[in-house]
Amino acid sequence: MRAMNSMHSLALSAGLFASSAFAGDAISQTTKQPINLTAIGMFFIFVLMTLAITYWAASRTKSTADFYTAGGGITGAQNGMAIAGDYMSAATLLGLTAMMYTRGIDAYIYMIAFFVGWPVILFLMAERLRNLGKFTFADITAYRLNQGKVRTMAAISSLIVVCFYLVAQMVGAGQLIKLLFGLDYGIALVVVGALMMVYVTFGGMVATTWVQIIKAGMLLFGGTTVVILAMSQFNFSFDELTTRAIDVHKLGAKLLAPGSLLADPVTAISLGLGLMFGTAGLPHILMRFFTVTDAKEARKSVLYASGIVAYFFNVVALMGLAAIIIVGQNPEFFEGGDIGGAIIGGGNMVAMHLAKAVGGDILLGFLSAVAFATILAVVSGLALAGASAISHDIYSRVIMKGKATEKAELRMSKFATIGLGIVAVLLGLAFEKMNVAFMVALAFGVAASANFPVLILSMYWKGLTTRGALAGGYLGLFSAVTLVVLSKSVWVDVFGNAAPLFPYTQPALFSMPLAFLAAIVVSNMDRSRAADAERDAFGDQYVRAQTGLGAASASSH
């Protein structure tokens, strides 16, 4: 029985690693816990606060620019906090704490891989994104290329990324709420879906950004409080903490030495590339660069965001180490009081048990409410990004060819949000019992392979033509999806085959270069007259990208 239990927890944590490897994340199956009134009460307060903000935001959401980008009036500090909020998901908190708890310093290496994309996004992309983009990243890729075709492609890949990420978040939300609040999976999904629709349809980007900012503040406050209380038990000494942790942990001294997690360099590099360039191709992250006033504020956003993320990862690392002693040595947190057996509620609960151990029911309730708020904030951002792909790219630019009135486009974006919300709830219900880790891998893979190459080439390379962009984008999309289907997370975990045909979890190392190659080769072979005009148009685009001349400006209120 004991062996069974530890086998089970091992399987759980294995699933967790696969998922927490992609900042986004799928939370594995959980067991429903008793109803937690403190947590529900605190979450209720959060919801009231955010609804009040939505009410205020609704009065400021009149134009499409307000809806998609908060009128471009967000400051660098606010946007930095919101970007950090998008990045610090529930699985970052729960998954990475648990990973530190079981694997020690190896988890720290993962955190660096998550972090390293930010400086590169700043150096190579932030100012060009702000200067060229208006509402969606397709504004940039379609800037001098064929509007209809390139936008359609960008919208398709955006929607694929958004839908898979959204469903993974929904399934995670259901599992987490079952665990933390003791509510039914179905109820949880409906609550998340309904609140998300209210925030986005009424408050647009203003509400979505503020929900994210408040949540990020709560998360930082909660995490810091837990760490200070936990470290006080070790006289705030890292050496005392680690000496005691090494004594009791099964890894012993290896706890602080890199082990097997990234033993294979191909896996490590593929993961690093997937995270770095996947982040740079996620529509809901890219969209945040259009909400600030100018390139100056866009740069500041990254400075704030990366500072917050770096701080938070170090907090999480300390939480995981402290939990080894505070949670790992307390029979109260194990099934049947059996230390070393299965953790109550599964491996994901380490952070929550730590909160309870150091701060009682109040801190546990607070952190649970934060975890729920986190999911809500992330799904709202995703829904907004998906809705803008439908209403701005497909409806307004492709179907109506730019002739739609602003009112009609705004109405369409609200319908699109409601539609996406309903689809997310229904798919979330359908996938309840499935391991959804592959959806996150797919979202990052498609973002890195279909969105990123075309985006970066369109900004940096004069030679990119419509045909080249289409070839690269669609090939990247197709190869990323195919490789994920053949990888362990679908081929073995979903289809039940014995061994994967593609040995790595993240397709980016292979599908991304393929997309670049196709885009470059096809563009170079393109001798059409349209292609010549597109190459000629690069000059003006380049000046705008570099100087911001003609960039979309903040709307006044």
Add this chain to the structure above:
Amino acid sequence: MSSIAYARIRNNPQFARLVATRGRFAWFLSAIVFIVFFSFVLAVAFAPDFLAQRPFAGSNITIGILAGLFQFIVFWVLTLIYVRRANGEFDDLNKAILNAASREDA
């Protein structure tokens, strides 16, 4: 924005200077990030024993932990350096270029 203004900026030698200096600076910083991070990844894969060493007597801190903390700090400091220079020196130059382009319009 008129194509003429764009063309005027393109022909301004100041613009060429801005683009070259800022671009070189951005690529230089990116190269540092790539080299440091991927050297670390390779060290994890091929030299884990080195990362497990404890450089300070009587402390549990390993080279691996230091390398991790070092990267968090250094990468953030690099973003700070870039933002300061881009928002100061480069933006001033940028403003001068834009002003010159609009002055000629008048």
